[in-house]
Amino acid sequence: MHLELETKLTMQKENKLNLLAAFAKGIGQVMLQENVWTGLLFLAGIFCGSVNMGIAAVLAVVVGTCTAKILHYDETEIKAGLYGFSATLVGVALACIFQSGLVLWISILIGSALAAIVQHFFIIRKIPAFTFPFIVVTWVLLLLFALFPHLVVPQSGGSLTGDEPIFVVLARGYGQVIFQDSLWAGILFFIGVLICNPIAAVYGLVGVAISATLAYVLRVPLSNIYLGLMSYNAVLCAITFAGKSGKDARLALMAVLLSVFILMIMQGLHLPALTFPFVLASWITLSFKLLRS
Numbered sequence: 001m002h003l004e005l006e007t008k009l010t011m012q013k014e015n016k017l018n019l020l021a022a023f024a025k026g027i028g029q030v031m032l033q034e035n036v037w038t039g040l041l042f043l044a045g046i047f048c049g050s051v052n053m054g055i056a057a058v059l060a061v062v063v064g065t066c067t068a069k070i071l072h073y074d075e076t077e078i079k080a081g082l083y084g085f086s087a088t089l090v091g092v093a094l095a096c097i098f099q100s101g102l103v104l105w106i107s108i109l110i111g112s113a114l115a116a117i118v119q120h121f122f123i124i125r126k127i128p129a130f131t132f133p134f135i136v137v138t139w140v141l142l143l144l145f146a147l148f149p150h151l152v153v154p155q156s157g158g159s160l161t162g163d164e165p166i167f168v169v170l171a172r173g174y175g176q177v178i179f180q181d182s183l184w185a186g187i188l189f190f191i192g193v194l195i196c197n198p199i200a201a202v203y204g205l206v207g208v209a210i211s212a213t214l215a216y217v218l219r220v221p222l223s224n225i226y227l228g229l230m231s232y233n234a235v236l237c238a239i240t241f242a243g244k245s246g247k248d249a250r251l252a253l254m255a256v257l258l259s260v261f262i263l264m265i266m267q268g269l270h271l272p273a274l275t276f277p278f279v280l281a282s283w284i285t286l287s288f289k290l291l292r293s
Contacts, residue, residue, distance in 0.1 A: 018079055019065070026061040026084015028192065030131075030178055031204075031239055034080050035196040042178060045188035046092060049180035053095045056108055057178075060091025063112035064119075073120055086119050086134035087112035089178070093138050093274065096179040098145070098152040107152075111137045130240070130282055131275040142272055172228030173208030177235050177275075181227050193239065200242040207231065207238030207256045214260050233259040233278040240282050255285040 024039030031042075047054035064087025068078045077083065090111040098104050115133045122129035145152050171186030174193075180186065194201035211234035215225050224230050237255035241248055258281035266273040 019069075022065050022079050022081055023058075023061050023084060025079070025081030026065055027057060027081070027088050028196070029081040029085035030088055031189070031193055031236065032200070033193055033196040035192075038192040038196045039081070041188045041192035041195075045175070045180060045182070045185035045192070046178055048188065049175070049182040049185045050095070052100055053092050053179065056091035056095035057088050059105075060087045060089075060108055060112040060115075061085075063087060063109055064116040067113040067116040068120065071117070071120070073116075074123075077123060082123060083116040083119055086115040086131055086137070089131060089134040089275070090115050090137050090141075092179050093134070094141065097142075097155060099155055101152060103151045107141055111141055128282070128286065130279045131236075132279050135274050135276050135279065138274060139272065169212055169226055169228065169231075170205055170208050172226070173212065173231030173235055174204060174228075176228035176232035186228070197239075197242070199244065200239045203238040203242035203252055204235045207234040207252070210234065210253070210256050211260050214257065215264075218260075218264065220264070230260060230263065233263055233273070233275060233281070236275060236278040237281050237285075240278075241285065251285055251289060254288065255281045258284055 021036050024036040024043070025034050026039065027042045028035050028039035031038075033039075043054065043057060046057050061084040065078060065081075065084045067087075068083035073083065091108045094104060094108050094111065115137045118133035118136055119129060122133065168183055171183050171190065172181055173186070174189040175182055175186030177189065178185075180189075190201055190204070193204060208228070208231040211231040212225050215230035216222075220230055234256040237259045238252045241252035241255055243249075243252075255278075259277040262277035262280050263273050266277065
């Protein structure tokens with residue numbers, strides 16, 4: 001009896017540790033990294049930028065992951081953090097765009113659960129959704145808040161002079177992947193990717209450099225470039241196609257360039273881009289890869 005009780009307690013402890021690891025990996029999967037330490041570094045970076053956004057990230061990844069468990073989704077996929085990253089982005093995005101309030105936190109709860117459900121729709125069909133579930137859920141919530149503006153209060157926008165050193169631009173390109181313009185957030189995000197996949201981390205930096213340069217040539221406002229707003233989609237594209245071969249580099253370059261043009265089109269149409277340029281550019285690049293193979 002004592003042995004059975006001890007075994008049961010050990011299993012319960014392991015299950016709790018596995019769940020905590022799934023939460024951390026869920027945050028790490030925002031940049032396609034299945035690593036506990038990566039996720040914790042990302043979370044630290046978010047808290048560096050904003051305590052509210054940090055709390056929103058924790059709440060969202062817990063809700064997204066637990067939704068998957070309650071609905072009995074595949075345990076291996078849950079442990080890999082696949083039901084946490086879109087939920088995390090929903091939470092951080094809403095906390096970034098709107099001021100704290102009851103409606104905001106309820107929206108994060110509902111949006112995080114919906115993101116996990118939409119993610120499952122794509123996973124079981126083996127469709128590479130990337131962050132598309134986050135995009136769909138957030139677009140719907142933004143439309144709802146546009147129709148009923150009294151529900152939430154937007155955050156006030158910041159300003160920038162446009163004379164930042166290049167390393168700050170590189171860091172912000174990373175930071176804006178999870179809605180952070182803090183230098184330290186960007187550095188922590190880069191380190192998080194670096195410890196899991198050094199090649200992907202370097203690709204991400206190159207993606208920032210290429211996208212920022214292209215945006216400058218195309219006369220995008222300097223404030224957008226220096227804040228990293230023209231580069232975060234490129235970071236995700238570069239990381240997605242990172243590899244050791246020349247073919248990988250060409251595919252990454254294609255996706256990075258496409259992401260900038262798609263972003264500029266969406267900005268011209270005054271549409272909330274979020275990470276849609278990354279998703280669409282990656283879908284186009286993957287289609288091109290399949291046609292060439």
